[in-house]
Amino acid sequence: MLEKLFKLKQNNTSLKQEAVAGLTTFLTMAYIIFVNPMMLADAGMDHGAVFVATCLAAALGCLIMGLLANYPIALAPGMGLNAFFTYTVVGEMGYSWETALGAVFMSGVCFLILSLVKIREWIVNSIPMSLRFGIAAGIGLFLALIGLKSAGIVVASPATLVTMGDITSFPAMMAALGFFLIIAMVQRGLKAAVIFSILIVTVLGLLFGDVQYNGLVSMPPSIAPTFMKMDLSSVLEVSMLSVVFAFLFVDLFDTSGTLVAVAQRGGLLDDKGRLPRVKRALTADSVATITGAALGTSTTTSYIESTAGVSAGGRTGLTAVIVGLLFIAALFVSPLAGMVPAYATAGTLFYVAILMMSGLINVEWDDLTEAAPVVVTCLLMPLTFSIANAIGLGFISYAMIKLLTGRFKDLNAGVLVVAALFLIKFIYG
Numbered sequence: 001m002l003e004k005l006f007k008l009k010q011n012n013t014s015l016k017q018e019a020v021a022g023l024t025t026f027l028t029m030a031y032i033i034f035v036n037p038m039m040l041a042d043a044g045m046d047h048g049a050v051f052v053a054t055c056l057a058a059a060l061g062c063l064i065m066g067l068l069a070n071y072p073i074a075l076a077p078g079m080g081l082n083a084f085f086t087y088t089v090v091g092e093m094g095y096s097w098e099t100a101l102g103a104v105f106m107s108g109v110c111f112l113i114l115s116l117v118k119i120r121e122w123i124v125n126s127i128p129m130s131l132r133f134g135i136a137a138g139i140g141l142f143l144a145l146i147g148l149k150s151a152g153i154v155v156a157s158p159a160t161l162v163t164m165g166d167i168t169s170f171p172a173m174m175a176a177l178g179f180f181l182i183i184a185m186v187q188r189g190l191k192a193a194v195i196f197s198i199l200i201v202t203v204l205g206l207l208f209g210d211v212q213y214n215g216l217v218s219m220p221p222s223i224a225p226t227f228m229k230m231d232l233s234s235v236l237e238v239s240m241l242s243v244v245f246a247f248l249f250v251d252l253f254d255t256s257g258t259l260v261a262v263a264q265r266g267g268l269l270d271d272k273g274r275l276p277r278v279k280r281a282l283t284a285d286s287v288a289t290i291t292g293a294a295l296g297t298s299t300t301t302s303y304i305e306s307t308a309g310v311s312a313g314g315r316t317g318l319t320a321v322i323v324g325l326l327f328i329a330a331l332f333v334s335p336l337a338g339m340v341p342a343y344a345t346a347g348t349l350f351y352v353a354i355l356m357m358s359g360l361i362n363v364e365w366d367d368l369t370e371a372a373p374v375v376v377t378c379l380l381m382p383l384t385f386s387i388a389n390a391i392g393l394g395f396i397s398y399a400m401i402k403l404l405t406g407r408f409k410d411l412n413a414g415v416l417v418v419a420a421l422f423l424i425k426f427i428y429g
């Protein structure tokens with residue numbers, strides 16, 4: 001039956017190879033069950049319920065991806081998208097988390113429709129490559145700033161906006177230690193580096209009396225505080241349209257970039273460099289987002305960490321199904337998740353930042369008209385503390401610079417329309 005479902009022989013793999021790959025991918029991305037509830041709790045959501053929603057959304061996404069698209073690609077609520085949810089939509093724009101969940105739900109529905117009618121490909125293809133790298137790198141810098149702030153390494157300053165905090169404080173030292181541990185373990189080839197680092201720092205927190213022991217395993221907490229709590233009524237208001245659009249937009253880049261990166265690593269692309277069954281993969285992604293919003297989490301997306309499992313030999317959907325089953329098992333470690341302090345995950349945020357910034361190597365740095373909008377996008381993301389605003393400013397600067405330098409051939413209708421829409425939004429609020 002496994003053979004029939006996943007075509008193991010045809011893909012030159014075996015149950016054992018897929019199981020090792022699944023475990024590898026799970027271990028590299030399991031940090032999300034600690035980080036996501038912590039981040040969404042900052043938006044006022046219930047920690048336990050978000051923990052359950054995170055595990056279930058990830059499990060469901062992985063199972064659909066594995067069974068429907070037969071790809072070794074795992075899904076979970078995405079970093080960056082969760083920060084956008086908490087710090088921009090709820091924190092800065094002042095929407096309730098219920099409304100923000102409604103926007104995530106709607107963006108998932110739009111994503112599903114776009115995926116089915118091929119408009120998605122047109123939109124993604126019209127985004128200049130350099131801006132795609134700039135956006136990914138900017139999200140990385142944004143996550144790094146969140147980590148540094150949560151560990152007290154970077155603090156506010158009335159004179160200089162930001163300054164160095166007390167780096168000899170316990171949280172700051174532990175965050176730094178966690179970061180160094182991840183880098184050292186990853187460099188030494190340890191697949192579970194991130195989760196080990198989180199656990200080691202949490203244990204140190206316990207030993208130094210900074211963390212309260214709550215137990216390790218128990219039945220999952222109630223999901224009731226977030227289940228079906230999304231507010232769809234205000235999503236139809238005009239002011240919310242830009243939020244739905246922003247979620248959709250960020251997810252579009254995120255998913256396209258991730259799918260191509262994982263597929264390239266796994267040799268899953270066809271001779272024309274396209275991903276066969278891409279529609280099914282995108283359907284899995286959007287259905288997971290829709291269901292995740294109903295359960296109580298920000299956008300669920302395909303994870304770049306799937307490359308770890310692919311490097312370990314994962315070739316079929318069986319890898320994703322195994323990751324999904326492990327996320328279901330993770331439902332029972334909620335006491336551990338509740339114990340993990342923010343400084344234990346700060347190093348993870350910084351590490352993800354490094355991964356997301358690495359794409360900058362592909363930018364044509366000798367061509368100022370390409371490099372300038374990239375730097376605008378990625379630098380303004382942490383400095384404006386907003387993913388959406390920085391994407392908008394990136395598009396506007398790309399269009400302006402290309403127009404002023406007469407490089408009209410680099411422009412297309414998609415770029416001009418997006419730049420104009422953001423310009424109108426910035427001027428008229």
Ligand SMILES: Nc1ncnc2[nH]cnc12
Pocket residue numbers: 077078079080081254258301302303304305352
């Ligand atoms: N938003 C995201 N996109 C791809 N991979 C991720 N891993 C963690 N967050 C991610």
